[in-house]
Amino acid sequence: MSILEVQNLTKKFGGITANQDVSMTVEKNSITAVIGPNGAGKTTFFNMITGVYQPTTGMILLENEKLIGLKPHEVSKKGIARTFQNIRLFSEMSVLENVLVGMHTHIKAGLVGILFNLPAIRKEEKASEVKAYQLLEYVGLAPLLNEKACNLSYGAQRRLEIARALAAKPKVLLLDEPAAGMNPKETNELTQLIKRIRHEYNLTVILIEHDMKLVMEISEHIVVLDHGEKIAEGKPEDIRNNPKVIEAYLGTGAVQAG
Numbered sequence: 686m687s688i689l690e691v692q693n694l695t696k697k698f699g700g701i702t703a704n705q706d707v708s709m710t711v712e713k714n715s716i717t718a719v720i721g722p723n724g725a726g727k728t729t730f731f732n733m734i735t736g737v738y739q740p741t742t743g744m745i746l747l748e749n750e751k752l753i754g755l756k757p758h759e760v761s762k763k764g765i766a767r768t769f770q771n772i773r774l775f776s777e778m779s780v781l782e783n784v785l786v787g788m789h790t791h792i793k794a795g796l797v798g799i800l801f802n803l804p805a806i807r808k809e810e811k812a813s814e815v816k817a818y819q820l821l822e823y824v825g826l827a828p829l830l831n832e833k834a835c836n837l838s839y840g841a842q843r844r845l846e847i848a849r850a851l852a853a854k855p856k857v858l859l860l861d862e863p864a865a866g867m868n869p870k871e872t873n874e875l876t877q878l879i880k881r882i883r884h885e886y887n888l889t890v891i892l893i894e895h896d897m898k899l900v901m902e903i904s905e906h907i908v909v910l911d912h913g914e915k916i917a918e919g920k921p922e923d924i925r926n927n928p929k930v931i932e933a934y935l936g937t938g939a940v941q942a943g
């Protein structure tokens with residue numbers, strides 16, 4: 686059963702066509718990778734799904750509901766969370782506070798309740814802290830809950846971003862280059878974490894990633910973009926041997942030459 690339908694997405698920035706007529710169907714509870722050379726249009730594609738950019742043309746449906754026209758926080762409320770290529774944590778805030786920020790879409794307290802410190806609000810805050818702590822335990826960061834985010838190692842910051850995204854209780858989680866800058870050990874831990882999250886949070890995961898080992902190990906479905914267009918899609922074994930894909934990565938003539 687599909688959860689996300691992307692139909693004929695095109696995005697133009699003036700004379701540049703960043704995405705041209707890109708379609709994709711994402712199965713519920715699956716892991717899909719979006720790959721392609723630098724500048725292929727991958728981040729633009731994520732930005733359209735998450736409401737950062739509106740497509741020039743095309744349609745996006747989450748469980749048959751249209752997402753076109755929604756702002757990023759509205760898309761998040763519908764159930765799509767993401768992490769960013771360049772880590773976007775609140776660096777001066779604690780690890781726990783960063784996760785609490787991710788929960789704000791689900792906290793019911795109104796301004797009046799917060800201002801007057803009502804008991805019901807205090808109870809809700811306490812419950813949020815417990816949930817945030819559980820998420821930190823899950824990603825292995827509980828011992829560091831009071832540490833400033835900027836003091837964490839690179840790999841730990843990426844895991845914190847994932848915990849913060851999970852705090853929004855998403856149905857679909859988009860990860861933009863989650864392994865960028867990680868060493869092989871951290872990448873391996875991340876791979877296991879993504880696999881666990883998918884099962885235990887009943888999530889659908891879509892990731893942009895340049896680390897092909899991770900992509901091939903983790904994905905059930907791969908979509909390949911080049912110059913803004915989808916040039917291939919399929920299972921890892923099909924993509925690995927697809928001449929168009931090899932050519933896109935290695936340059937024209939590579940397939941014939943190889």
Ligand SMILES: Nc1ncnc2c1ncn2[C@@H]1O[C@H](COP(=O)(O)OP(=O)(O)OP(=O)(O)O)[C@@H](O)[C@H]1O
Pocket residue numbers: 698701702703721722723724725726727728729730
């Ligand atoms: N806001 C923007 N204004 C103008 N052009 C843009 C904008 N965002 C992206 N582009 C252009 O769209 C094209 C696709 O960029 P995009 O960042 O989506 O590629 P990418 O596949 O994510 O690249 P990378 O792997 O290097 O992150 C590029 O030519 C880029 O310069």
